[in-house]
Amino acid sequence: MADARKDKMTVGSPADGGTRSVSVIVPTYQEVGSLPALIERLDGLRQVGWDLELIIVDDDSRDGTLELIEGLSHDWIQLKVRTEDRGLSTAVMAGLDDASHELLIVMDADLSHPPESIPAFVQSLDAGADFVIGSRYVPGGSTEDGWGVLRWINSKVATVMARPFTKVKDPMSGFLGLHRSTWRGASDLDPVGYKIGLELIVKCRCGNVMEVPIHFSTRRAGESKLTLKVQRDYLVHILRLARWKYPERSSFIPFAIVGASGIGIYAGLLAVLGGLFGNLLGMDLVIVISILLTMCWNFTLDRKLAFWWAKEGQAGLQLLGFIAICAIPVLVNFWVTRTFAVEDQMATPLAGVIGAAIGSALGILFNWGASRFFVFNR
């Protein structure tokens, strides 16, 4: 209770004394227990001069949300019930699309985000921010006690993973503010997962992101929708953002790792095939077969991880192209492995590691560049 009182004391009227227009978007799934208090506190802003519309985007909760809003019949509240599409991020996007004012605020329904901070968001937007975040981790921000260690660690790890995309202190926050023009400027939105704020900061190319300190309250009603799936989706989200923002690095790093794994596979194949069929087939053939199988290994992984955009293309043709491009390093690899293994009598896997390492070092940049532009062309 003390926390709610503290939040309420910060309500401010529009800075210029006139009316300011704000659209507040609230995604909901089974939040009927929190909505009356949220609506009351948002109404508090209207009472002091804010022209505020509330857009609730509910994913067919069937918990009385519809009846509650219809019963209130406030003309400043719009309820959109979705029955086909589901998910937090797309709900937020649907709400942003429907908003009619210039300043847009996104917040949770569960009162973790104090509505009384909205004037501070508007102030930051007026001061030139492209995007505003309600932050627990800037001076003045706080989190209500009672977060378990696991949830805290989870939030910190997720924040560190977002570092390549934004330097803000609390990129996991779902309390967001932006101008409509920023929202309209978003490109390639790919709303996987829960962190629509991070997606918007990156895809709207927001340069000036400000953080407003908030006190993050623990929800009093309903349950969190944070599940293990949300965490898996977050990893996919980070990967997709990396591919979007840093396409070269996101391609080359997996390519190099797959290449290194190929060296291990090649040495293993030489050991196994050499041991089993060395006498029967002769070392030359064992080396050739090992190289071909290793190339298939590299090809399969590279196609998925390094050249992800081409994984729907014709695999057979791509494999031929991939083999052709690898020809020079592969010939070097073959020659080095053969020289050490057959002429110098070195243990075959060791000769293979040396051959593959020299071949890979020679070929890595050439192979990656040529594969990228000729075989897996975007």
Ligand SMILES: Nc1nc2c(ncn2[C@@H]2O[C@H](COP(=O)(O)OP(=O)(O)O)[C@@H](O)[C@H]2O)c(=O)[nH]1
């Ligand atoms: N429309 C919609 N809202 C959702 C969905 N999942 C979560 N929400 C809402 O998103 C906000 C944040 O969810 P919450 O469970 O509080 O997440 P937490 O704060 O990370 O525990 C709440 O208002 C939820 O009701 C969903 O699938 N669809």
Ligand SMILES: [Mg+2]
């Ligand atoms: Mg919550």
